[in-house]
Amino acid sequence: MLDRRTFLIGLTAISGLASAPAALAASRMAYTRQAFEEAQKAGKPILVEITASWCPICKAQKRVLGQLLPAPEHANLAVFEVDFDSQKEVVRALGARMQSTLITFKGATEVGRLVGVTKSDAIKQLLNKTI
Incomplete structure (x- = not known):
């Protein structure tokens, strides 16, 4: 029979495992010029996701991502x-013509x-270009 201590230790271990994928996940953030430029200068792999709340293709891309x-x-x-819709200047600066645009960078x-x-395979190939 499980005693309380063994149960709590097991529960803690399971909780740690459940959160492990989140710790490994890519960092998602709203675009700011400063954060984007810092990531570029650091030579980080970058994905820019141009989306619109009303766009069904964007929603499908979000599910795949x-x-x-x-x-x-x-x-x-x-x-x-x-x-x-609200960051038109950024959209223009990135040379995007429409929502549902995914752009990857290695640094700058x-x-x-x-x-x-x-399609998951195509998006995966795009992401792998940054590695």
């Missing part, structure tokens, strides 16, 4: 979310771009 980003190989990936160098793509 939600499955891919927790992978250990993406732990250092900085993910910047750009709102297509753009290494790939997808527009309107929701």
Whole structure:
């Protein structure tokens, strides 16, 4: 029979395992020029996700990214979310013409771009270009 101490130790261990994928996941943040430039200067792998709340393709991309980003190989990936409707200057500066645009960088160098793509394999290939 389990005593209280053994139960609590087991519960703590399980809790730690459950949160492990979150600790490995890429860091997601709203785009700011300063944070983006700092990530570039640090030579970090970067994903810029240009989205709109009303866009069904963007929602599908978010689901796929939600499955891919927790992978250990993406732990250092900085993910910047750009709102297509409220951050038009950023959208223009990045050369994007529409929402549902994913752009990857290795430091300051753009290494790939997808527009309107929701296939997991294609998005995974794009992310792998940053590694």
